[in-house]
Amino acid sequence: MDFLQSMIWRTEGIRPIAPVRWRGGDGLVSAFWEAESQAGARGYYLAGHPHIMVFFTDMSDQFRISNHDGQFARQFRPMPRAIYVPPGVPVWTGSTTTHRFSHLNLHLHKNRLLRFLSPSIGSSAALAAIRRPVEIYDVEAIEVLAGLIVNELSEPSKHALYIESLVSSIVASLLHVHEQNDGQAAGRLTQAQMNKLLSRVDELRDDRLTVAEMAQAVGLSESWFSNVFKQTTGKTPLQWQLAKRIDRAKGLLAETNMTISAIAAQIGFSDQAHFTRVFRQVAGDTPAAWRRFHDAQ
Template sequence: MTYSPVITANKDGLVASSSPTIRALDGIQVGFWDGFGHRGGSKYLLSQDPRLLVFLRDSSSVQITTDERGLAPLRTKPMPQAIFLPAGVPLWSKITHGSQFQILQVIGHSDKLHRFLRPTLGSSAALSALNEIVEVQDSKSVSLLSHLVKDELLGSNRRDAYVENLVGSILADVVENPNTEGKDLSGRLTMAQTRKLRSLIDASSSYRLKVGDLAKHLGLSEDWFSSCFKSTFGTTPARWLLERRIIEARRLLNRTTLSIADVAQLMDFSDQAHFSRAFRRIVGKSPNEWRRDQSRPDSEG
């Protein structure tokens, strides 16, 4: 496993860093840096294994991007408190003003990190999580656990099993609860949040989910969730939920002999009139008109 420093001197000598404290464990390596970054310093990182970076001090002086076109100002954003990068994902960073850094970095084999996540996420979701960039901002639990790892690395009793458990807890916290204070840095839902949202919807056996249910599942306020959802999917969550119900209603109208009233009840509309109004708003026709059109030989369904 290749292990590269987070902050190091670039060709202009603009970045200074103390020697890192590195601990090699079974399938993972943990490093801690306590150094100073000079204004204008930049760094390009690329790892063939998944990487987790946690800033134990303020990271506001660092701008980052994963855009292959590099550090153009319009493509960068502030470094979050913690960021998980899948294997092979590059990261460009630039320091906007001099500041002291404390950084914890974990690089681990995918199979090892999968074992950390599998008990809580399940095997397939854990594999998916390892292929997604995840950002966390202002998480008290990530901060507390990371400081415990730092203390253990710098202390005299460096117990491997203890450090491994702490690292596994940090990773699970980041992947399971991205942006725990409720705001994605880009104003969009992250891939991890989108995955959690789809898991909730797939697991639901009814059509009674409300916007508040979705927001609560992600730990976001309803207003902020609605804003991020629209930025991500181009529609409001209320309309998206309605469209999902109408899609299923169309399937029932086309493939069963259920009455319009029965379909309205199954799709959790208050009555047939409410269902018909919603159906016309989405489809452009009433349920009766749409069903009649589907029975025509030239209908495309």
């Protein structure tokens, strides 16, 4: 499949410091960039097909990224080490300092990606996977694979199949694709991201954060966060927070003599009746009945 990447891109304050090393393949273009970015530099990228960027150094202190606008007036986050961008998703970047960086760009035809994923996870799950953005900060194996691709781009010696197989491995690792009972592909938050979120939630008395605040805590956009959060926990962010509040209420019911109205106020409910309704929905019983059952054990 002959393929030329289709991308609209504009940059200010970013310049290459070495010739771009690239190679085409079956529905694939691999390109290695070495560049220098000035403080205040900006970039805009919009591709009609999926693409992957792997950075070889930690860019989180120098670059920020947004899917909303180039002024970074709305949500933005530190640049991850590796990012998968679905087709048609715009990306803005901004540099906070002058620095040099290198990264591998992988442009993939969406049909090529579907052809790789579908035999293993099914066509519907594959289509869902390529529409799901992924960002990770812990790249380990992906960085090794990307480095092998860069070596081959620098000194070509192997068949095109070699790079194609390495790219396929990066895709499988980055997209966190595996077969589940429901046949859906999953992109998940890392344990480190979940730990950051738990720490942030535990700082609050009533355990309540907006979805935007939860996303900011782990360095993701709100829409991307909501998508992968449900894949990770099986709940929406608000359902998950509600379950944590009820868990806290159970602890207070079991370990203190606080009244139910006091517990309701302690965990941020407006009144006892509202707390009782929500507790029953989540725990299957009223707070009073739950406490009696626990005390009888």
